[in-house]
Amino acid sequence: MIELLKSLLYSNAGSEINNWALLVFRILLSVELFRVHGLKKFIGKKEIVPNPLGLPPQLNQVMASVADTVVPALVILGIGTRLVVWPTIGVTAVGYFVVHRHDSIAVRDVPYVYTLCFLYLAVTGAGTISADYWLYQHL
Template structure:
């Protein structure tokens, strides 16, 4: 019983369970972003260009390209664990822009989504990709 309690309450960061948890977290978080926000933009690119917010005045085509980069391309790299921390930066940049600029006047219920994605990907930025990643295979062996 004592060993079971020790295993359940283990706080060792480098444990195999922690690395597996980071892998699952990376995959599910990225798939959520792709499925919820990326695919609808990809499947209707022309509609996205016409309706995407343009808070910085860069134009619909540029904003759509950046949205596709941060909602589809970067999450694929994050899932693979390839250039993970670099791939997270555009995602966090886009979600923070949504939180602070695009939805600044909206109620909290609307601002909550970009805020939660910013926190979730920011946490992954802090943790790194973990042992089960291409980054680990390529750069730590």
């Protein structure tokens, strides 16, 4: 079990500059997601979240809220990065493939880019400047 956990936590982008670049990427990506989508949930602005999969309405709202608020915070800190990005990947992929499938590419590109960026983090992990790497070293 410890070995599985270590393999999920370990991430090294190969050099110090690459690990710093990965940190900056994580921060900028997460801040933008939170600023554009997550902040609305904190200021009380009513947002209608599409539910194309027919999930129970409250579950759908919780998934969107977690993907736009909690996930960005955890990604910035680099906590459980390879696992925590999946709710956001799910929400943005559904946005791209289902919600916006008939829209112009100018509308579809936003969920597409978010999906690709968070998939990248699922594969690479957070890098050495993260809580994941600190935990890996202390297991």
